Every structure is written in C-alpha cells, then in structure tokens.
Amino acid sequence: MKRIGVLTSGGDSPGMNACIRAVVRTGLGLGLEIMGIKHGYNGLIAGEMEPMGARSVGGIIQRAGTILQTARCEEFKTTQGGRRALRKLNEYGIEGLVVIGGGGSLKGALELHKMGFPVVGVPASIDNDICGTDMSIGTDTALNTALDAIDKIKETGSSHGRAFLVEVMGRNYGYLALMAAIAGGAEVVLIPEKKIAMEEVAKILKQAYIKGKAHALVVIAEGAKCKTLEVAAYLQKEEVGFEVRTTILGHVQRGGSPSAFDRLLATRLGASAVQKLAQGVSGVIVGLIGNKIETTSLERVTERRKELDITFYDMADVLAK
Numbered sequence: 001m002k003r004i005g006v007l008t009s010g011g012d013s014p015g016m017n018a019c020i021r022a023v024v025r026t027g028l029g030l031g032l033e034i035m036g037i038k039h040g041y042n043g044l045i046a047g048e049m050e051p052m053g054a055r056s057v058g059g060i061i062q063r064a065g066t067i068l069q070t071a072r073c074e075e076f077k078t079t080q081g082g083r084r085a086l087r088k089l090n091e092y093g094i095e096g097l098v099v100i101g102g103g104g105s106l107k108g109a110l111e112l113h114k115m116g117f118p119v120v121g122v123p124a125s126i127d128n129d130i131c132g133t134d135m136s137i138g139t140d141t142a143l144n145t146a147l148d149a150i151d152k153i154k155e156t157g158s159s160h161g162r163a164f165l166v167e168v169m170g171r172n173y174g175y176l177a178l179m180a181a182i183a184g185g186a187e188v189v190l191i192p193e194k195k196i197a198m199e200e201v202a203k204i205l206k207q208a209y210i211k212g213k214a215h216a217l218v219v220i221a222e223g224a225k226c227k228t229l230e231v232a233a234y235l236q237k238e239e240v241g242f243e244v245r246t247t248i249l250g251h252v253q254r255g256g257s258p259s260a261f262d263r264l265l266a267t268r269l270g271a272s273a274v275q276k277l278a279q280g281v282s283g284v285i286v287g288l289i290g291n292k293i294e295t296t297s298l299e300r301v302t303e304r305r306k307e308l309d310i311t312f313y314d315m316a317d318v319l320a321k
C-alpha cells in the first residue's frame with residue numbers, strides 16, 4: 001500500500017482534527033502518502049482531494065471542527081454514488097481509506113468495504129451511540145461543554161424559585177443527557193430510553209423545593225419523548241405553577257477546544273486506524289474498549305445502536321434525592 005485517503009463525514013465533533021493529524025503523521029511515518037479528502041463522501045465523489053504533509057496538520061490538535069470539512073452525503077447512499085466514489089479512489093491511486101465519523105458515515109465505510117475497497121473507520125460523534133467503542137471522539141468535550149452550562153445555570157437558578165430546563169444534544173440517544181444530569185446534579189433527566197410523565201416531573205421538582213433544595217433543574221435529551229418546549233409549557237400552567245427558564249444548548253456542544261481525553265483518544269484511534277490499514281486489515285472500526293484499542297467489524301457496528309446502560313438512570317434518580 002502506497003497511498004491512503006482520509007475523510008471526515010457527518011456531524012463534526014471536537015477531536016476530529018487531532019485524529020486527522022494522527023492519521024497523517026502516522027501514515028507518513030510508515031512511508032505512506034496521504035490524501036486529504038474534503039467535504040466527506042461528497043468530496044470523494046467529486047474528487048476534491050489533495051496530498052497532506054506533516055506541516056498541513058500543524059497547529060490543529062487544539063481546534064474543534066475539521067480542517068477537511070464534512071458533509072452528510074445523500075448520493076453516497078445510492079449504489080451509483082458508491083460506484084462513483086470507488087472510481088475516484090482508483091483514479092487517484094488511493095489504496096486504503098480512513099473514515100472518521102458517526103453511525104451513518106460508518107455505514108458508508110461498510111459499503112466501500114463490501115465493494116472490495118480497504119477501509120477502516122474511526123468513531124467520532126458527540127452522541128456516543130456507536131457500538132465497538134466505549135467512547136467516541138468528541139463526546140467527552142461535548143459533555144464538558146454541557147456541564148459548564150449546567151453549572152452556570154444552577155448558579156443563577158439557586159437564586160430564584162424557578163424550574164430550569166436544559167436541553168442537550170444526542171439525537172435519539174440519551175447518553176449525553178444522562179451523563180450531564182449525573183455529573184451536573186440535575187433533579188430530573190428525560191431521555192428517549194425512559195418514559196416519564198410530565199406530572200411526575202412536576203411532582204419531583206415540587207418535592208425538591210419542599211426538601212429545601214435551592215434549585216430545580218431538568219436535563220432533557222433532544223430525542224426525549226416529552227419535548228422540551230412541551231415540558232416548559234406544562235410546568236408553566238397555572239395549576240402547576242412553575243416559573244420556567246429554558247436553555248437549548250444546541251450546536252454550542254459541537255464546538256470548543258477538545259478535552260485532553262478527546263485529543264488522546266483521537267490520536268490513539270487515528271494512529272491505530274492507519275496501522276491496521278497498512279497491515280491489510282479492512283472492514284473494521286478501531287475503538288476504545290476498556291483502556292485498549294480494539295477492532296470491531298463494521299458489519300457488527302452498523303447493524304445496531306449501542307445499548308444505553310440504564311443502571312445510570314437509576315443512579316441519577318437516587319442521587320437526585
């Protein structure tokens with residue numbers, strides 16, 4: 001193998017740049033040429049790529065986003081799109097590919113592998129919903145960003161008898177919200193995996209004040225069954241009686257300098273992905289399992305979503321007492 005490509009795809013996550021850097025410098029160290037493919041699979045199909053040297057990834061380890069830029073590509077999901085991508089890879093003499101991204105991006109990687117093209121995936125998503133890794137690149141930073149906001153909201157919240165709602169990202173997965181609720185000391189957490197009636201939420205918040213708590217904080221996953229604005233409207237009803245303040249954190253969670261954990265994870269995974277490709281391994285992701293970097297087949301990773309450890313939900317409930 002002489003030349004490999006690297007692309008980032010789907011939603012960006014803090015640490016993607018650290019991963020690109022590790023891919024490029026590890027690859028160069030192994031005597032490979034590295035092509036940086038712009039705008040994810042869109043750029044692959046369009047042939048938007050250029051060689052990357054050690055200096056092209058200088059000064060990026062501390063930056064969120066992705067210098068290669070990213071996209072969610074509809075065309076790549078079609079057979080014709082896949083074939084066009086394969087043609088471009090051959091045209092540019094690329095013999096292996098590192099795909100850095102979330103679940104959808106890894107499905108794309110599996111398609112290329114099925115077409116006989118060597119590919120290794122690296123899980124990167126703030127949602128932490130990818131099988132085959134305990135943590136995805138960007139999750140830790142996003143969690144810290146959410147916590148920073150929650151801590152601040154709690155400070156103002158403690159000065160009023162209000163109910164504060166904070167919505168965090170995570171698509172249809174409750175990991176980010178659940179961890180933010182535990183680490184931020186929320187009174188209630190709403191996640192897609194658990195159903196809780198709004199009456200119950202109101203009851204818990206009222207009890208919080210009766211118990212002498214200074215704040216009543218609800219963390220809501222964006223994918224929760226009860227939507228944030230509905231919860232806010234309910235709690236503000238005259239008969240329920242809360243004064244409510246709502247914060248939707250949104251994309252702020254995707255920015256910010258990657259944490260030490262994410263930089264190190266991204267670096268280890270990026271380096272390992274290239275080493276695996278160079279050893280002739282394909283059709284896998286590299287992930288963190290325990291404290292080791294392990295491979296799991298793309299087939300397995302993409303066939304189901306990671307299961308959320310629901311014992312953390314019970315823990316959040318006990319600790320909110």
Ligand code: F6P
Nearest residue numbers: 011102125126127169170171254
């Ligand atoms: O998958 C990462 C994520 O940030 C989710 O948490 C969120 O639902 C989604 O992407 C937002 O996507 P977009 O940036 O395309 O609006």
